[in-house]
Amino acid sequence: MKVLSANGIYGNWATLLLPLNNDDSINYAQLEQEIDTLIAYEVDGIYSNGTAGEFYNQTEEEFDKVNTLLAAKCNAAGMPFQVGCSHMSPEISRERLKRAKALQPSAIQIILPDWFIPTMPEIIDYLKVMAEVAAPIGLVLYNPPHSKKKLLPKDFKEILDAGIPLVGCKVPGGDEQWYEEMKQLPVPFSVFIPGHHLATGVSRGAHGAYSNVACLNPLFAQQWYNSIKRGEPAAFELETRIQQFMNDCIVPYIRDKGYANQAVDKFMAAVGAWSPISTRLRWPYRWIPEEDVALVREQCRQILPEVFNVTK
Ligand SMILES: CC(=O)N[C@H]1[C@H]([C@H](O)[C@H](O)CO)O[C@](O)(C(=O)O)C[C@@H]1O
Secondary structure, three states, rough: OOOOHHHHHEEEEEEEOOOOOOOOEEOOHHHHHHHHHHOOOOEEEEOOOHHHHHHOOOOOOHHHHHHHHHHHHHHHOOEEEEEEOOOOOOHHHHHHHHHHHHHHHEEEEOOOOOOOOOOOOHHHHHHHHHHHHHOOEEEEEOOOOOOOOOOOOOHHHHHHHOOOEEEEEEEEOOOHHHHHHOOOOOOEEEOOHHHHHHHHHHHHHOOEEEOOOHHHHHHHHHHHHHHOOOOOHHHHHHHHHHHHHHHHHHHHHHHOOOHHHHHHHHHHHHHHOOOOOOOOOOOOOOOOOOOHHHHHHHHHHHHHHHHHHOOO
């Protein structure tokens, strides 16, 4: 694929959920099907090895296999894709990055080193080396809500002022003030915020979402983004209901029952019923039982009937 600059990275990007068999091995047949479906739905882009792709829990062989598959299909279809080279270990991440380059992704995602909290000079040094390895492919910095070092707008400014050619970020977002400060970054920068805040986020200057709504149903999420882009007021009304569904039916699994964010992403995919991927997460993380799907699907049908009515 052609390399994307900051302005080319926008819209509704779908994460590649890691399909697992009951023995925790990867179900590659389901993975292929998942990629084919996302391509057929014409999402704005697909990315691998985010949290919901369980990047932190794959062997190097699995990493290569998952991403080779994704690259072959996306390159053939002309679908923009990003490879997640994120890893808690800087060394493993750098090696993943070297191998991912050969797959010709549109961009590459990384996280910050994740054992001892890195200082700003260490962060800049890390990103400088990673950007050199990645060039001419751009880097997107994934700074999740649970990151040990949470980057503020001023930190992104410091990184960009130091000449690090990051093309974008994937962050939890913030209030109006946060959006204002992100708008003032010194270079074009692709700011991606959580999926269920997309209408408001785009209205405040965000470029898109590496989206949890796409976990629920990628086609629904894409049509919502298209409506946001057309400036339709209905897109905001829909956002209210998406957030109602998230708050009432999904957040309690994280807040009250202690499930991981990625458990919820896979659960939402099962609720949306667009793929046969199970709710299972790799050891030792707990996943939400399949038995919960039917009830939440019913609740979702009440709040968001569109999820089950979308057609191309
Ligand atoms: C709310 C939301 O959209 N969550 C999404 C997050 C955030 O984009 C990211 O953590 C930045 O906040 O990324 C994922 O975990 C991922 O990459 O697999 C998918 C998940 O659905």
